[in-house]
Amino acid sequence: MAGSVNKVILVGNLGKDPEIRHLENGATVANFSIATSENYKDRKTGEKVSQTEWHNIVAWRGLAEIAEKFIKKGDKIYIEGKLKTRTWQDKEGNNRYSTEVITDNLTMLGSSGEPKANSEPIKSEESEPKPAGEKEFSSPEENDDLPF
Template sequence: MAGVNKVILVGNLGKDPEVRHLEGGNSVAHFTLATNEYYKDKQGTRVERTEWHNISAWRGLAELAAKYLKKGTQVYIEGKLRTRQYQDKDQQTRYITEIIADEISLLGGRPGGAGNGAASPSTDESVSLRQEPELDQLPF
């Protein structure tokens, strides 16, 4: 049996997506997502803990994310966890763990509401954005 690598997050964007256009015509969008957790400490005081996640969206999903997502937007994200390494400017090996988004759904009302500046989808566009799998990723 194959393993399962699935992440589901609900949170708010920490910044507008940054889109890069790569050679070969592919696009990638990067942004951060904050998720909050609440608990009571030993003294009974309510404590909020914020976890920051690095999100990447590819191809058409990247373009749609750039069009509809803005800082502060509440979203539901499904994707997979991926860790990659790179060399920093001092030639030190660094690692980054990120979520590769397969689906992004806008939450908290219609996009563009509450003055966040996001473009509103027209009636023929969906507020749930989904990345179609590449042919080499299909399980057959």
């Protein structure tokens, strides 16, 4: 298999308001975390168990500005992006690591998981256009003709 894929899709709730920084070069960056939950039934006790995972998200430029203006603690959002791990040394000289999702698509969702009124997916300015030969397929509802 040629190539590789680094793609993350998450739907979760913000744990706190985004932290916004304006860099010297004029770029804006937003850092925030979202929680995703998985529910399952414990085989031994039969009780429902909820397990929450926290994900660190980084949004740049236009997406950071959207995050600054429109999302806040508790909001449900849809994120697409890629994983990136940063490495640095702490004050004691120990290597430290942080894995983050660098987002290139952010959609604000309502509390029920439905998009808010007039909500459109917001893509990063760096998003690449689709290749010329790539086709989009219609859903079965859009085309009532049967193929046979």
